[in-house]
Amino acid sequence: MSIHVVVMGVAGCGKSTVAEAIHERLGYAYAEGDDFHPQANIDKMSAGIPLTDEDRWPWLNVINSWMVAREALGENTVVSSSALKRSYREVLAKDVPTFFIHLNGSHELIQQRLSERKGHFMPPALLPSQFAILEPLAPEENGVEISIEGSVDEMVDRAIEALNAYAATVAATVAAQTAAQAA
Numbered sequence: 001m002s003i004h005v006v007v008m009g010v011a012g013c014g015k016s017t018v019a020e021a022i023h024e025r026l027g028y029a030y031a032e033g034d035d036f037h038p039q040a041n042i043d044k045m046s047a048g049i050p051l052t053d054e055d056r057w058p059w060l061n062v063i064n065s066w067m068v069a070r071e072a073l074g075e076n077t078v079v080s081s082s083a084l085k086r087s088y089r090e091v092l093a094k095d096v097p098t099f100f101i102h103l104n105g106s107h108e109l110i111q112q113r114l115s116e117r118k119g120h121f122m123p124p125a126l127l128p129s130q131f132a133i134l135e136p137l138a139p140e141e142n143g144v145e146i147s148i149e150g151s152v153d154e155m156v157d158r159a160i161e162a163l164n165a166y167a168a169t170v171a172a173t174v175a176a177q178t179a180a181q182a183a
């Protein structure tokens with residue numbers, strides 16, 4: 001069983017930064033979730049208009065298909081995707097065991113990081129609309145919430161520590177299944 005990670009949270013929380021670090025440090029196949037948006041979605045956000053559920057379903061399904069294809073190849077994956085609502089996460093995790101890492105921080109901190117970022121289509125003015133629909137992970141969902149406070153290295157270390165703990169539980173489950181089959 002492969003491991004599939006979605007790094008989630010509102011725009012500018014650090015998803016790409018953390019997902020790239022997981023790719024670099026652990027070798028998981030990596031995709032930038034924004035690259036799967038149809039051009040119409042990018043145009044809409046660039047114009048300062050929040051996406052609707054209808055805008056997001058096709059995008060979420062394409063990301064899910066990407067993960068399902070890699071699961072079939074036995075690859076581990078990491079992808080950045082805001083995954084703001086539980087219903088979105090259910091689409092992402094369809095037919096593939098998915099671990100969510102929610103990067104959480106204050107509106108003020110993320111607004112500040114967004115306003116300092118250069119060359120990205122997402123206007124900082126859309127941040128309130130992202131927080132307005134954000135549904136944090138429920139206890140029964142497969143994932144963890146980590147703080148984005150501090151340096152990039154501190155944030156990445158927290159994410160990798162959480163992922164390693166999850167990977168250990170997956171390895172233990174696989175070992176137990178193998179032992180049961182051999183018995």
Ligand SMILES: Nc1ncnc2c1ncn2[C@@H]1O[C@H](COP(=O)(O)OP(=O)(O)OP(=O)(O)O)[C@@H](O)[C@H]1O
Pocket residue numbers: 009010011012013014015016017018034080082113114116117118120122148149150151152153155
């Ligand atoms: N811990 C941190 N300390 C300082 N700056 C950070 C930290 N984490 C991320 N940043 C910076 O904040 C900005 C947003 O990070 P990033 O682009 O990774 O977020 P994102 O969630 O992928 O954004 P989007 O959803 O818009 O694609 C970037 O300029 C990044 O370099």
Ligand SMILES: O=C(O)[C@H](O)[C@@H](O)[C@H](O)[C@H](O)CO
Pocket residue numbers: 010011012034051056081082083084122130
């Ligand atoms: O669901 C959404 O509204 C979008 O995915 C946004 O979150 C952006 O794509 C991303 O965060 C880039 O800033």
